[in-house]
Amino acid sequence: MAAGDASAGVAASTAASTAILGRVRLSAPIAAGVPFEVRVLLRHPMETGFRHDELGRPVPRNVIRELVCRRADRELMRASLGSGISANPYLRFFLQVDADCELGFEWVDDAGARGAERVAVKLGAAG
Amino acid sequence: MTKATTADRLCRVLALAVALLVVGCTPSRVIPPAEIRSGTTFGADDLRAIAADEDANPATLWLERGTAIWHEAPNDGGPTCQSCHGDVEASMHGVAAHYPQIDRASGNLLDLEARINDCRVRRQHAPAFRYESEALLAIAAYVARASRDVPIQVAIDGAARAHFDRGRSFYYTRRGQMNLACNNCHEQNWGRRLLGETISQGHPTGYPIYRLEWQSMGSEQHRLRACLFGVRAELLPYGNDQLVDLELFLAWRAQGLPIETPAVRR
Numbered sequence: 001m002a003a004g005d006a007s008a009g010v011a012a013s014t015a016a017s018t019a020i021l022g023r024v025r026l027s028a029p030i031a032a033g034v035p036f037e038v039r040v041l042l043r044h045p046m047e048t049g050f051r052h053d054e055l056g057r058p059v060p061r062n063v064i065r066e067l068v069c070r071r072a073d074r075e076l077m078r079a080s081l082g083s084g085i086s087a088n089p090y091l092r093f094f095l096q097v098d099a100d101c102e103l104g105f106e107w108v109d110d111a112g113a114r115g116a117e118r119v120a121v122k123l124g125a126a127g
Numbered sequence: 128m129t130k131a132t133t134a135d136r137l138c139r140v141l142a143l144a145v146a147l148l149v150v151g152c153t154p155s156r157v158i159p160p161a162e163i164r165s166g167t168t169f170g171a172d173d174l175r176a177i178a179a180d181e182d183a184n185p186a187t188l189w190l191e192r193g194t195a196i197w198h199e200a201p202n203d204g205g206p207t208c209q210s211c212h213g214d215v216e217a218s219m220h221g222v223a224a225h226y227p228q229i230d231r232a233s234g235n236l237l238d239l240e241a242r243i244n245d246c247r248v249r250r251q252h253a254p255a256f257r258y259e260s261e262a263l264l265a266i267a268a269y270v271a272r273a274s275r276d277v278p279i280q281v282a283i284d285g286a287a288r289a290h291f292d293r294g295r296s297f298y299y300t301r302r303g304q305m306n307l308a309c310n311n312c313h314e315q316n317w318g319r320r321l322l323g324e325t326i327s328q329g330h331p332t333g334y335p336i337y338r339l340e341w342q343s344m345g346s347e348q349h350r351l352r353a354c355l356f357g358v359r360a361e362l363l364p365y366g367n368d369q370l371v372d373l374e375l376f377l378a379w380r381a382q383g384l385p386i387e388t389p390a391v392r393r
Binding site: 039045046088090 | 182183185187188191192339342343
């Protein structure tokens, strides 16, 4: 399903950044009009900006600041994350759909690094 | 000095030597089998819930990377792990439960990470992964997970015996500014509180492990170094022989406990 497909649908990331790894899973089975759970696990240090390195220099803040979930071009969910979220954030939320579709997930951090994932929703099938 | 005291001393020395010899031949574990407990049982329920749910366990991200490493050829086109070993669940089932282990070719004691790197250098003709690198943690976790629920069982006979003895002696030697030996906490005070934590018995069942404190995966050597740091002792470098010897002693000490990789700890 979604595994190993992290770069699909992502605009080419900037030279300085590599794609942020993520994993999206849906609870199963999914029925029309019934909420199902979406689970998103992201690989990110979520640097708070409050820490200093070994030489005492401040480590700049770099957290995943936004995660967006879309169906076609319609935005279904948008989360704004801050420095209070732990490393490797795990998000769960509920959606409901009426028909088979494809969900697109995209996330971006303070440094401009991005990641994305596409997941097919099939009614009645395992997520 | 009188003859009597000299003889008395000689007797004591002899008795000690005999005792050491007996201990040396058949090592016995301080914690009786009925009381041996994995570190998982000392943690909170929510940690066990995270560890059990692959969607929530952050280690899943490393396991996915490990899957990729298992299947991809190194840059200069050597064989893949998959092409020699086949499916990981079949070929690596139980393997991690028997490490550290003596390498037959070199006679060295290798832990799982060193074994993976050895295979990578000799068979894949690729540069070794750096200790504690994401790639090494990922492939080690992927290989170790194939041994989930397999009881730990390491060999300490033959060439391994000298390593075992050194590991045991390291374990029972006080060190650092705190002047503490491993057993002062993990055998004499397990189950009691140390600040906010319950002291565990210190069994290496879940490595590589995800620690919330580290906000990352880490190897057993990472954990051992954290303990050395805690007692303010000399920090041994990754891959140091003493750390590998200690890993062997700890694995023997944990004999029978099932592998729980990838475990989650606070």
